[in-house]
Amino acid sequence: LGSTIAGLPAFAADKPLTLGFSQVGAESEWRTANTVSIKESAKQAGVNLKFADAQQKQENQVKAIRSFIAQKVDVIAFSPVVESGWETVLREAKAAKIPVILTDRAVNVTDKSLYVTFIGSDFVEEGRRAGRWLQDKAKTLPAGDINIVELQGTVGSAPAIDRKAGFEEIIKTDPRFKIIRSQTGDFTRAKGKEVMEAFLKADGKKINVVYAHNDDMAIGAIQAIEEAGMKPGKDILIISIDGVKGAFEAMMAGKLNVTVECSPLLGPQLMQIAKDVKAGKEVPKRITTEESVFPAEVAAKEFPNRKY
Ligand code: GYE
Numbered sequence: 001l002g003s004t005i006a007g008l009p010a011f012a013a014d015k016p017l018t019l020g021f022s023q024v025g026a027e028s029e030w031r032t033a034n035t036v037s038i039k040e041s042a043k044q045a046g047v048n049l050k051f052a053d054a055q056q057k058q059e060n061q062v063k064a065i066r067s068f069i070a071q072k073v074d075v076i077a078f079s080p081v082v083e084s085g086w087e088t089v090l091r092e093a094k095a096a097k098i099p100v101i102l103t104d105r106a107v108n109v110t111d112k113s114l115y116v117t118f119i120g121s122d123f124v125e126e127g128r129r130a131g132r133w134l135q136d137k138a139k140t141l142p143a144g145d146i147n148i149v150e151l152q153g154t155v156g157s158a159p160a161i162d163r164k165a166g167f168e169e170i171i172k173t174d175p176r177f178k179i180i181r182s183q184t185g186d187f188t189r190a191k192g193k194e195v196m197e198a199f200l201k202a203d204g205k206k207i208n209v210v211y212a213h214n215d216d217m218a219i220g221a222i223q224a225i226e227e228a229g230m231k232p233g234k235d236i237l238i239i240s241i242d243g244v245k246g247a248f249e250a251m252m253a254g255k256l257n258v259t260v261e262c263s264p265l266l267g268p269q270l271m272q273i274a275k276d277v278k279a280g281k282e283v284p285k286r287i288t289t290e291e292s293v294f295p296a297e298v299a300a301k302e303f304p305n306r307k308y
Contacts, residue, residue: 015264018048019109019274020068022078024105025056027187028216029244033105033308034079034264041267042091047274056154056186058082058259062089069096070256082156090114091128099277103266104159110160112285116277117270119287123159124254127166129260129293130150130211130239132178135170137237147201150182151192151221153213159262160184163241170232180206184219197225204228206263215247215259222255233257233296245306260289262274 019042022037036049041048051072052064060079068076069092076098080086087109093100094114109115109294114222123160138146162183171177181199181260185192192212199207210232212218218240222232222256232238233255240247250256269287276283296303 007215008270016046016048017075017170017275017278018050018071019072019271020052020064020071020073020076021048022052022054022061022064022076024061024079024081025054025278027056028189028214028242029246030214030242030262030264030307031187031217033244034266037265037267038270039267039270040104045268045271045275046052047271050064054081056081058085059102065089065093069093069098072077072096073098074278075099075101077101077270079160079272083108083158084156084163087114092240098184101270101273101277103270114265115271117285117287119266119273119281119289119307121289121291123162123262124166126159126241126260126262126291128170129166129167130163130241131170131256131275133258133260133295134209134211134237134239135174138174138176141208144176145205145222146176147178147180147203148209148211149196149203149207150179151185151195151210151212151217152182152218153184153187155184155186157187159241160213167211179211185220187210187214187216189216189220189223192220193224194220196221197228200224200228205230207236209239212238215240215242215244215250215256216260218256219246219250222250226255231255243291243306244308246294247300247304248294248303248306251294251296252303254296256296258293258295260293263289263291 052062247259
C-alpha cells in the first residue's frame with residue numbers, strides 16, 4: 001500500500017469519505033436547521049455520513065465518538081454540548097489517527113492538537129451585538145434603571161458562556177443596566193417559558209428587558225409574558241440570538257425587538273474541510289462564520305431571504 005501523506009494511505013482519496021458526526025440534539029429551530037444542512041451537504045458532497053443525535057447529553061456524545069473510532073471512520077466531527085471534559089475521548093481519537101473537526105461549539109482543552117479546526121460563530125461577539133442594540137435602544141428609554149432578565153443557554157455550553165460574557169462586557173459600561181435575574185432555559189421553548197413564568201411571578205412589572213441566548217427561549221418567554229397579560233416587545237423588550245424564521249415571525253408580529261444572527265448552515269464548509277483534512281491539506285485552526293443583526297424594523301423585508 002506504499003506511500004503515505006500525513007499518515008493516510010495513498011489510495012484513500014479514491015474512496016468516498018466516511019464522516020462520523022455527533023450532533024448535540026434537537027433542542028431548537030437552529031439545531032434542526034443545522035442537522036438538515038449537515039445531512040444535505042453530505043449527500044451533495046458524496047460523503048458517507050454516520051449521524052448520531054446525543055439528546056443534549058455529553059455521555060452520549062462520548063459514546064458516539066468511541067463508536068466512530070471503533071468503526072474506523074476517516075474523520076470525526078462534532079458539536080460539543082458542553083465545553084469541558086473532552087480530553088480523554090479526544091486523545092483516543094488522536095491515538096487512532098482519526099482527525100477531529102469541531103463545528104458550532106468549542107471545547108476547552110489545553111492541548112489544541114486534539115482537534116484540527118473549529119468551524120462556527122463568534123459567540124462573544126454575538127453577545128456584544130445584543131448588548132450594543134440595547135445600549136442604543138436605552139437612549140430612547142426614560143431615565144432610571146433598566147432591569148434585565150437573562151435566559152441562559154445550556155449550562156457549560158460555549159454559546160451560553162460566551163453570549164453572557166459578550167453581553168455583560170457591553171452593558172457593564174452603564175450603571176443603568178441591571179441584570180436582576182439569570183437562569184438557564186436549556187435553549188428550549190418549553191424551559192424558556194417556564195423560567196420566564198417564574199421571573200414574572202417574582203418581579204412582574206419591574207422587568208424591562210429579556211435577553212435570551214436563543215430565539216426558542218425568547219419565543220417561550222413571549223408566551224409567558226402574554227399569558228401574564230403584558231405585551232412582549234412593548235411592555236418588555238425582547239432580545240435574542242440565532243435569527244431563525246420563528247424569530248422573524250415574532251418580530252413581524254411586534255413581539256420580538258431584535259435577533260442577532262447565528263448561522264446554522266455549516267454543512268457545506270464542514271464537508272469541504274473534512275475532504276481537505278483527509279487529503280492531508282493544511283486547514284485554518286479557526287473558521288469563523290459571518291453574520292449580522294436583524295432588528296424588528298427590517299424583519300418583513302428580510303423574511304423572504306431567510307434560509308432557516
Ligand atoms: O444558538 C441554539 C442551539 O450552539 C449556536 O445551540 C448553537 C446554539 C443555538 O440550541 O439555538
